[in-house]
Amino acid sequence: MSGIGSRRGFVSLVGAGPGDPELLTRRAAARLAGADVVLYDALVDLAVLDLAPRAQRIFVGKRAGRPAVRQEFIHRLMIRAARRGCAVVRLKGGDPFVFGRGGEEALALTGAGVPFEIVPGISSAIAAPELAGIPVTHRGVSTGFVVVSGHAEAAYRGILENLAPQSCTVVVLMGIGGITDVAALLVARGWGLLTPAAVIFGAGTAAADVWTMTLGELQRGIESSDSTLPGTVVIGDVVRLRAAIAFDAADCEAAAR
Ligand SMILES: C[S@@+](CC[C@H](N)C(=O)[O-])C[C@H]1O[C@@H](n2cnc3c(N)ncnc32)[C@H](O)[C@@H]1O
Numbered sequence: 342m343s344g345i346g347s348r349r350g351f352v353s354l355v356g357a358g359p360g361d362p363e364l365l366t367r368r369a370a371a372r373l374a375g376a377d378v379v380l381y382d383a384l385v386d387l388a389v390l391d392l393a394p395r396a397q398r399i400f401v402g403k404r405a406g407r408p409a410v411r412q413e414f415i416h417r418l419m420i421r422a423a424r425r426g427c428a429v430v431r432l433k434g435g436d437p438f439v440f441g442r443g444g445e446e447a448l449a450l451t452g453a454g455v456p457f458e459i460v461p462g463i464s465s466a467i468a469a470p471e472l473a474g475i476p477v478t479h480r481g482v483s484t485g486f487v488v489v490s491g492h493a494e495a496a497y498r499g500i501l502e503n504l505a506p507q508s509c510t511v512v513v514l515m516g517i518g519g520i521t522d523v524a525a526l527l528v529a530r531g532w533g534l535l536t537p538a539a540v541i542f543g544a545g546t547a548a549a550d551v552w553t554m555t556l557g558e559l560q561r562g563i564e565s566s567d568s569t570l571p572g573t574v575v576i577g578d579v580v581r582l583r584a585a586i587a588f589d590a591a592d593c594e595a596a597a598r
Pocket residue numbers: 359360384433434435436437438439440441463464465466469513514515516541542543544545546571572573574
């Protein structure tokens with residue numbers, strides 16, 4: 342960190358993608374290589390942090406059983422480090438602007454007059470289904486998709502109750518615990534009980550697991566054997582394509598090496 346005091350600090354709000362460090366953008370890797378400080382979330386794969394060998398690493402995510410670090414505290418850390426002349430990377434899982442509070446952090450930096458950039462990442466909303474062989478849109482099957490947060494009814498009700506049955510693909514993030522209510526709402530809205538659904542746990546990691554089922558089954562709830570793995574739920578006819586798009590992400594990766 343020598344000479345930091347004389348430099349102008351800068352913050353990069355960086356998306357780390359869904360897990361696999363190979364799914365980082367080149368710009369994300371470059372910013373990590375040059376970082377003095379990395380503030381990272383719980384869903385960031387630790388292998389990604391190895392790309393920042395010089396940096397002081399500060400965990401600011403939620404950890405089971407512990408209260409989350411307050412958002413304002415994260416803002417203060419970023420601003421203070423940048424004002425000290427540090428190259429700061431604020432590293433988030435997936436994309437920083439998709440349920441990542443990246444917008445709030447960008448506003449805080451703007452308000453403080455700290456120069457910053459935004460480095461998009463691959464959101465799990467698309468990558469998790471994709472790595473499971475499920476396209477979120479497909480000609481003749483689904484011409485659009487909506488992404489909702491399933492953590493609270495207020496976050497999705499207004500969106501899902503206005504969707505005509507089977508009109509698009511529904512992707513639910515942060516929804517494993519509340520998936521019964523999400524599924525029940527769609528069924529009440531007229532979506533068929535046999536609508537296919539998939540749950541993708543830990544996409545882009547060695548522990549990745551994909552479960553397929555029907556909306557009726559989803560309505561009865563799901564329980565992962567590993568509650569630490571994040572899960573993304575996909576509902577819609579595109580899930581059927583998984584059987585035809587027969588590929589195994591891990592095999593393909595090995596073959597490409
Ligand atoms: C707070 S949101 C952040 C989303 C992130 N900004 C993105 O664009 O992917 C966290 C949710 O993303 C989903 N998620 C993140 N990483 C995932 C992964 N590797 N596999 C499946 N779902 C994932 C889960 O639904 C998780 O609850």
